[in-house]
Each structure stands twice: as structure tokens, then as C-alpha cells.
Amino acid sequence: MPILEIFRQTLAALWESKLRSFLTMFGILWGITSVILLVGLGIGFGIDQHERLRTIGTDIAICFGGKTAMPSGGYASGRNIQLNIGDAEAIQQDAHLVKTVSPEIRRTVSEVSQWNASSRAVRGVWPQYQNFRSLKVEQGRLMNDDDETNANRVVILGAESFRQLFPGKPAIGQPVMIEGYPYTVIGVLAKKQQNGSYGSGPDNTQLFVPFSAMLRDFPPDFKGTGPDAQAAPVGTVNNIVVQPVSPEKHVAALREVREILAERHHFDPDDLDALWVWDTLEGAQFTDRIFHVMTLFFAAVALLTLLLGGIGVMNIMLVAVSERTREIGVRKALGATARDIRRQFLVESAIITLVSGAAGLVCGVGVCVLIRMLPLPDFVPHPVISATAIIASLVTLGVITVSAGTYPALRAAGMTPIECLRTD
Incomplete structure (x- = not known):
């Protein structure tokens, strides 16, 4: 048929x-x-x-000081490990598998513009932090080496911080009083669709200033609680952010960082409680x-x-x-x-x-x-x-x-x- x-x-x-x-x-x-x-x-x-x-950062790890869980080199366990600016400099100099590094300090302070006021977290960072944390400006520019070297009073606003402090107004070049110090707005960040954050919240809500300027003007005191609490030494940081040279050498780079910090703070490199690391690459995988x-x-x-x-x-x-x-x-x-x-x-x-x-x-x-x-x-x-x-x-x-x-x-x-x- x-x-x-x-x-x-x-x-x-x-x-x-x-x-x-x-x-x-x-x-x-x-x-x-x-x-x-x-x-x-x-x-x-x-x-x-x-x-x-990826908006948190591209192949980065955030290192936080913890408390030792085992004795090492004659030092007892139970010691608090407080990271400092010297640790970041040591990593930058001696960690050959680390591409870039930045210390970070944070503090929630008052901010006042001629249009509005707020109380938001300010982060003091090195300029390279902006690149591996995927900070991109919608207006103005990012911080540069001169801003850090000269401790310039310049500030970059997150998207929400910009909307609150300058509602419908231009911000670039305008002054903002941060904890009583006059800072000039040099940039406004593009809005991030951020899933996850650390420290003081997502980048949209933050303000970013040179590390050296914040350390001089309004550094965090890191004072603990209790009758014996004391302020931490000047130069103490909240955390250190590192970026390995490549994803393939990520694990080796973090091991290198841990060994450098272990030597400086006298703890065992295998003591995971002494140095807590948020590995964003591992989280992404x-x-x-x-x-x-x-x-x-x-x-x-x-x-x-x-x-x-x-x-x-x-x-x-x-x-x-x-x-x-x-x-x-x-x-x-x-x-x-x-x-x-x-x-x-x-x-x-x-x-x-x-x-x-x-x-x-x-x-x-x-x-x-x-x-x-x-x-x-x-x-x-x-x-x-x-x-x-x-x-x-x-x-x-x-x-x-x-x-x-x-x-x-x-x-x-x-x-x-x-x-x-x-x-x-």
C-alpha cells in the first residue's frame, strides 16, 4: 500500500x-x-x-583569627589569635602562591551628608581589595595607590548607602562627614545581586575608605567584654582577604598562608580553630x-x-x-x-x-x-x-x-x- x-x-x-x-x-x-x-x-x-x-569575590579566601585548640611551641591552647597589618604585609612578601592580599577593618559609625544621615558600616581596605572583591563603580572611580599612601579622606558608597545619603542627588565630589571627619565621595558602586556576605553585611550597604585613613581617623577598638577586657594593639584587623595566583594552586596557597600566620602567632598550622578560613572557591564548587x-x-x-x-x-x-x-x-x-x-x-x-x-x-x-x-x-x-x-x-x-x-x-x-x- x-x-x-x-x-x-x-x-x-x-x-x-x-x-x-x-x-x-x-x-x-x-x-x-x-x-x-x-x-x-x-x-x-x-x-x-x-x-x-562571584560577587563576594573571585577565587578568594577570607581569613579570621580564632582561638587555638592545641598547644604549640611552648604556648598553651585557648589563646586568641588577633590578625594585624603585619600579617597582611608578611603574606604579601612571603606567600609566593598568593596573587593579592588586603587587610580589612570594619566599624559602624555615623555618616552625615547635606541631604541625609545614616549609621552604616565603613570598611578600610587596600586598593587591590576592590578588584578581587568585584567592586565596580557606576559613577566616579575606585580608590588607588595614592589614596592609600597619602591616607586620603575619600569614600566609595555602596548602592543603598548612596540612595540614603544622597536621595536623588549627585554624590561625586560631595562631602560626607564620617564620625566627624570630612570625606569626599569619589565613587558610587553598581548594585550587586549578592548572595552571602561576611562581617557587616552586603556591599550595597557599605562605605569603603582607604585602610590608612580609617586606621588614623576612627579605627575599631576590638575591645572584648568582661572586667579584664583590653583594647587590641593598634594595627589589629578584622580579617585578611587573599587571592591565590590560580584556582589550581588554591589549596597550596591557603596552606602557605596558614604556615606563615602560624609562625607569626605561634600556633600549629594544622590547628583549624586558630585560623578560620572562608574559602569562596570551595563554597562555589x-x-x-x-x-x-x-x-x-x-x-x-x-x-x-x-x-x-x-x-x-x-x-x-x-x-x-x-x-x-x-x-x-x-x-x-x-x-x-x-x-x-x-x-x-x-x-x-x-x-x-x-x-x-x-x-x-x-x-x-x-x-x-x-x-x-x-x-x-x-x-x-x-x-x-x-x-x-x-x-x-x-x-x-x-x-x-x-x-x-x-x-x-x-x-x-x-x-x-x-x-x-x-x-x-
């Missing part, structure tokens, strides 16, 4: 059972759409979280693994939905074979071969799966594109159209097409005319 005639008869058979055919095809359509959409959302969430972590597993889970759920749609196609084809048993018998009695019968049911199954699969592909891609065009909240990522998800969908669709049509087609083709014509 010509293939066009088989195609015409198949369409006629599907049209006779419009509702059943539509519901069956919708199962495949929804399965393909689910694969593309869920995998796209999973990848989108992963990319979004990775980018948010852990987050990537979480969202990779989540994406695989989404893909598995969607593919299972697609397979269930394939089972629905097989069931509908078996029902079609049962309903058209006498028709099969008449056609065989008139000379139709088993090959003709088998081909018709295979073509019918293929039309159901391929047409609904193509519609699902268009629908899945269209939904992803539509979502990307919508003004979504910051915490909702844009789905990514994944070529891998599309290929996996098409491969699964091909397997379903063959599997769902073969058994009903073989069953129909294996019937004898007498057996078919006896059926009521």
Missing part, C-alpha cells in the same frame, strides 16, 4: 477519536515541555547562584554540585513524565487495535499483507508522538523565552534553553515512538483474517 494512502488512513483514524488522540498527544507534549523547562530552570538557578557567589544534582533530579522527573506519556501512547494503540480488529480482518481478506498492517499502526504511533513532540519542543522553548522576557523578581532566575535537554528529549521521543508502536503493530499484524472476523 502506498505510504500516502497509509498516512491518509491514519489521519482519518485519529480524527475519529479526536478527544482520545488529543489527550494522548498532550501527555507527550507536556513531557517534552517539562524536560526543557525544568532542566532550563535548574541550570538557570545554578548559574544565578554561581554569579551571586559545593554550590555547583548541589545545583547539578538538582538539575539532574528535575531532568529525571521530566523524563519520567515523558515516559508515562509514551505508555499512554502504547495503551491507546492497543485500544485502537482491539477496536479495529474486524477492519484488520477485512483488509487482510482483501489482500492486505502483515507488512501493510504493521506499517499503518507504526505510522499512526509515529504521527501521535512526533507531532506532539514537535509541539512540546516549540512550547518548551517558547515558555523559556517568554519567562526571560518577563520582569521577574531578583531571586527568580531566567531559565536556560539547554541543547542537552532538547537532545535528550528527542532521543527519548525516538525510543517512545519505536517502543509504543512496535508491540501494537506486531499484535495487529499477527492476527489471521478468520480470527479478526470472528470478533464481535
Whole structure:
């Protein structure tokens, strides 16, 4: 029988059972759409979280002084380790696997502009801190070496600090009184979509000044609590931020930093409590693994939905074979071969799966594109159209097409005319 005639008869058979055919095809359509959409959302969430972590810094580690948990070199355990400016300078000079380093001090103080006032955290840092912490200006400029060397009273405002201190007003070149000292605004940071922070909050809420200027004008006192509490020596820092020369040498670089600080503060390099390190590269890799597993889970759920749609196609084809048993018998009695019968049911199954699969592909891609065009909240990522998800969908669709049509087609083709014509 010509293939066009088989195609015409198949369409006629599907049209006779419009509702059943539509519901069956919708199962495949929804399965393909689910694969593309869920995998796209999973990848989108992963990319979004990775980018948010990158706003904290690119391959950096933040080192905090802790309390020794073991004795070392004649020194007892239980000592507080307070990092200082000398530690940062030693790392800069002796740690060959560290690309850049910056000490950091923080203090919440009063800020007053001619338009408004606030009480926000100020961070004193070296200029290189701005680069590896991914600080980017929307207006003005960043701090430079001259600002640090000369202890210039200049300040960079975070996005929210700018909005509060200069509501709808220009800020560059304007004065801000910080703890009673006149500072000049030289830059306003671009708003960050930051996931995570340390110390005094996200960068959008902060003010940044040269380390030397803050150490001179309003350094933190680091005074503890209790009757015996004493202020820390001048030059004590909240933490030290380091950036290894490359991600491949990240672990070795942190070991080098730990050994330098252990020698300076007389603690065992293996004493993890003495020096606490927030490793952003390790955190980013852990987050990537979480969202990779989540994406695989989404893909598995969607593919299972697609397979269930394939089972629905097989069931509908078996029902079609049962309903058209006498028709099969008449056609065989008139000379139709088993090959003709088998081909018709295979073509019918293929039309159901391929047409609904193509519609699902268009629908899945269209939904992803539509979502990307919508003004979504910051915490909702844009789905990514994944070529891998599309290929996996098409491969699964091909397997379903063959599997769902073969058994009903073989069953129909294996019937004898007498057996078919006896059926009521």
C-alpha cells in the first residue's frame, strides 16, 4: 500500500477519536515541555547562584583569627589569635602562591551628608581589595595607590548607602562627614545581586575608605567584654582577604598562608580553630554540585513524565487495535499483507508522538523565552534553553515512538483474517 494512502488512513483514524488522540498527544507534549523547562530552570538557578557567589569575590579566601585548640611551641591552647597589618604585609612578601592580599577593618559609625544621615558600616581596605572583591563603580572611580599612601579622606558608597545619603542627588565630589571627619565621595558602586556576605553585611550597604585613613581617623577598638577586657594593639584587623595566583594552586596557597600566620602567632598550622578560613572557591564548587544534582533530579522527573506519556501512547494503540480488529480482518481478506498492517499502526504511533513532540519542543522553548522576557523578581532566575535537554528529549521521543508502536503493530499484524472476523 502506498505510504500516502497509509498516512491518509491514519489521519482519518485519529480524527475519529479526536478527544482520545488529543489527550494522548498532550501527555507527550507536556513531557517534552517539562524536560526543557525544568532542566532550563535548574541550570538557570545554578548559574544565578554561581554569579551571586562571584560577587563576594573571585577565587578568594577570607581569613579570621580564632582561638587555638592545641598547644604549640611552648604556648598553651585557648589563646586568641588577633590578625594585624603585619600579617597582611608578611603574606604579601612571603606567600609566593598568593596573587593579592588586603587587610580589612570594619566599624559602624555615623555618616552625615547635606541631604541625609545614616549609621552604616565603613570598611578600610587596600586598593587591590576592590578588584578581587568585584567592586565596580557606576559613577566616579575606585580608590588607588595614592589614596592609600597619602591616607586620603575619600569614600566609595555602596548602592543603598548612596540612595540614603544622597536621595536623588549627585554624590561625586560631595562631602560626607564620617564620625566627624570630612570625606569626599569619589565613587558610587553598581548594585550587586549578592548572595552571602561576611562581617557587616552586603556591599550595597557599605562605605569603603582607604585602610590608612580609617586606621588614623576612627579605627575599631576590638575591645572584648568582661572586667579584664583590653583594647587590641593598634594595627589589629578584622580579617585578611587573599587571592591565590590560580584556582589550581588554591589549596597550596591557603596552606602557605596558614604556615606563615602560624609562625607569626605561634600556633600549629594544622590547628583549624586558630585560623578560620572562608574559602569562596570551595563554597562555589559545593554550590555547583548541589545545583547539578538538582538539575539532574528535575531532568529525571521530566523524563519520567515523558515516559508515562509514551505508555499512554502504547495503551491507546492497543485500544485502537482491539477496536479495529474486524477492519484488520477485512483488509487482510482483501489482500492486505502483515507488512501493510504493521506499517499503518507504526505510522499512526509515529504521527501521535512526533507531532506532539514537535509541539512540546516549540512550547518548551517558547515558555523559556517568554519567562526571560518577563520582569521577574531578583531571586527568580531566567531559565536556560539547554541543547542537552532538547537532545535528550528527542532521543527519548525516538525510543517512545519505536517502543509504543512496535508491540501494537506486531499484535495487529499477527492476527489471521478468520480470527479478526470472528470478533464481535
